[in-house]
Amino acid sequence: MATPRTLSATTLSSVITRTTRQQHVARPSLRRHLSTTSPAATKSHPPAPKLNPRTQSLAEPAYPSLSYFPPPSNDPHGRAVPAPAPHHTSLAQATTTFTSQTPRFLYSASRFLQIPVNTHTPEICLLGRSNVGKSTLINALAGADAHTARRAHGLRARGMGLAITSKTAGSTKSVNAYGFGPPTKAQRIAALERAREVARENAGSASRGARRGVVKEAPPQHRLIMVDMPGYGLGSEAEWGKEIEKYLAKRVMLKGAVVLVDAVAGLKEADRMVLEVLRDCEVRTAVVLTKVDKILRETRSERALSRLDEVCAQVWEEMRTVERGSLTWLEGAEKGWENELWVTSAGDADTNGEGVGVAGARWAMCRMAGLVEDHRMLNVLRNVPRPAPKIVSFDQLEYSTASAQRRGKPALVPSF
Ligand SMILES: Nc1nc2c(ncn2[C@@H]2O[C@H](COP(=O)(O)OP(=O)(O)OP(=O)(O)O)[C@@H](O)[C@H]2O)c(=O)[nH]1
Ligand SMILES: [Mg+2]
Numbered sequence: 001m002a003t004p005r006t007l008s009a010t011t012l013s014s015v016i017t018r019t020t021r022q023q024h025v026a027r028p029s030l031r032r033h034l035s036t037t038s039p040a041a042t043k044s045h046p047p048a049p050k051l052n053p054r055t056q057s058l059a060e061p062a063y064p065s066l067s068y069f070p071p072p073s074n075d076p077h078g079r080a081v082p083a084p085a086p087h088h089t090s091l092a093q094a095t096t097t098f099t100s101q102t103p104r105f106l107y108s109a110s111r112f113l114q115i116p117v118n119t120h121t122p123e124i125c126l127l128g129r130s131n132v133g134k135s136t137l138i139n140a141l142a143g144a145d146a147h148t149a150r151r152a153h154g155l156r157a158r159g160m161g162l163a164i165t166s167k168t169a170g171s172t173k174s175v176n177a178y179g180f181g182p183p184t185k186a187q188r189i190a191a192l193e194r195a196r197e198v199a200r201e202n203a204g205s206a207s208r209g210a211r212r213g214v215v216k217e218a219p220p221q222h223r224l225i226m227v228d229m230p231g232y233g234l235g236s237e238a239e240w241g242k243e244i245e246k247y248l249a250k251r252v253m254l255k256g257a258v259v260l261v262d263a264v265a266g267l268k269e270a271d272r273m274v275l276e277v278l279r280d281c282e283v284r285t286a287v288v289l290t291k292v293d294k295i296l297r298e299t300r301s302e303r304a305l306s307r308l309d310e311v312c313a314q315v316w317e318e319m320r321t322v323e324r325g326s327l328t329w330l331e332g333a334e335k336g337w338e339n340e341l342w343v344t345s346a347g348d349a350d351t352n353g354e355g356v357g358v359a360g361a362r363w364a365m366c367r368m369a370g371l372v373e374d375h376r377m378l379n380v381l382r383n384v385p386r387p388a389p390k391i392v393s394f395d396q397l398e399y400s401t402a403s404a405q406r407r408g409k410p411a412l413v414p415s416f
Contacts, residue, residue: 066343066357067364070316080312083340084376086363093372094363097181097223099143103161106177106225112246115175119194120187120220122369123177123227123253127244127274128260130170130231133290133347135163137260138178138228140346140358141365150347163228165347170235172228175247179222187220195219224369225253232270248281256284256368263289263343266311267318275322275337279329286338286364287315292356293345312341340364 068080085091109115126134139149139162152162161178164171183191194217227247230240248257257278261267278285295307319337323329330336342364344357366372398415405411 067360068312068341068343070312070339078313080309080341085360086372087375090372090375091359091363094366095143095359097366097371098141098362100181103142104179104222105158105161106179106222108174108176110174110240110243112175112243112250115177115247115251117217118225118251118253119217120191121179121183121222121225121253122255122371123225123251124255124365124369125227125229125247125257126260127229127257127278128231128290129233129262129265129268129270130235131167132231132260132262134231134260135165135172135228136347137288137290137344137358137361138163138226139165140344140355141226141362142178142180146347146355168235169233170231172230173237173240174230175243176228178226178228179224180226181223183220183223187223191217191219224366224371226365232274233268245277245281248277248283254283255370256286256365258365258368259285259287260290261287261311261315263292263308263311264294267314272318272322275318276325279322279326279337282329282335284335284337284368286340286342286368287319288342288344288361288364289315290344290346292343293348296345296356308343315341338364338368 067083069083071078071080086094107114107116126137128134136149140146142161144160144162148160149157149162150165152160153164157164163176163178229244230236232241248254259271259274259278261271275285289308289311292308316339319331319339323331323337328335331339342357342361344361345355346358346361348355363372367374392414396414396416397412399411400409400413
């Protein structure tokens with residue numbers, strides 16, 4: 001069982017209903033990297049898979065991942081660095097997790113105590129201001145066709161495992177969970193062991209009262225649970241904040257939170273306060289920028305071109321400021337924040353598919369949940385040029401001893 005996390009005086013409920021306006025200073029842009037993923041370019045890709053695309057799930061994802069690392073400290077222009085893409089098999093693994101079977105709508109809870117117990121399936125929650133695109137991203141992660149997802153509402157959407165989206169802020173009014181992929185063998189074994197433990201505890205407890213205290217849990221049905229939260233800001237209610245805060249502090253299987261930031265609007269004060277709550281609850285946090293298509297469409301405007309670079313810089317600056325208030329919520333640490341920023345346009349009406357950057361976002365979430373490994377640094381190290389081996393003449397070689405060979409030494413070694 002995970003130890004309960006502590007909360008600071010900053011409460012999410014105080015964040016709710018607050019809206020601020022911020023002034024931004026133009027910075028150098030990420031034009032070169034983004035130009036490879038403009039809406040025109042994405043239109044040439046095949047359409048994204050519909051729900052349950054069993055045959056497509058192992059194929060290389062249609063869109064590359066799109067993420068950025070902070071600029072090196074010696075870069076005079078302070079430009080964000082495009083991160084190396086994860087290996088395509090790793091991306092495919094993440095895509096399979098989300099799209100191999102139709103996602104299932106699990107529950108909708110307006111109070112923390114209504115949320116079913118989960119001790120086996122990793123959970124990732126999506127947080128962000130209302131209308132930032134949380135529900136839209138959930139649907140895109142599932143590989144749902146953007147138009148179908150936009151049209152689906154109520155029971156129809158629920159039946160398809162889709163989140164309900166709307167132009168009106170505050171459309172998601174409770175904590176909604178969606179199950180993705182089949183459970184792993186390890187999850188099933190852990191659940192069986194837990195069930196046996198519960199049975200033993202029940203057999204050992206003399207009174208019915210004690211037996212009732214033992215929590216029963218359904219066997220795991222999914223590999224990953226994504227939790228769509230109500231948004232904060234416009235159209236939200238203070239009560240939601242309190243319940244979300246309890247969830248962040250107490251949920252045992254919460255492996256990470258994704259804070260969505262509107263790439264056009266930038267990071268607002270409410271987002272900063274949410275980052276502080278995540279810091280105090282020691283929840284691993286990644287930031288995803290949404291609606292990047294709106295920036296890409298305005299490519300003629302210099303101001304628009306510099307916008308993404310500016311938002312990235314603002315987010316990193318904010319994360320570092322928030323980090324200073326803690327000794328444990330550190331950049332890159334297991335319970336800290338990720339300096340890699342994921343850029344998406346999951347709800348782009350112009351791309352008749354999943355939009356830009358969704359494959360990468362899937363991978364980032366699977367990595368936080370511990371379902372895929374990040375081999376990128378290993379690949380970088382493998383590609384580092386090594387010094388050429390020193391050439392020795394044949395006369396300078398001698399046989400190494402048998403015991404040295406057993407320890408892994410080559411049979412022939414230089415005699416000097
Ligand atoms: N252009 C564009 N529009 C988007 C994108 N993502 C979402 N939208 C639109 O933004 C609106 C709000 O999207 P939702 O997914 O409902 O936002 P939300 O964060 O779930 O909002 P709440 O439930 O109110 O908190 C919808 O009209 C979406 O179509 C995007 O990447 N690009
Ligand atoms: Mg929503």
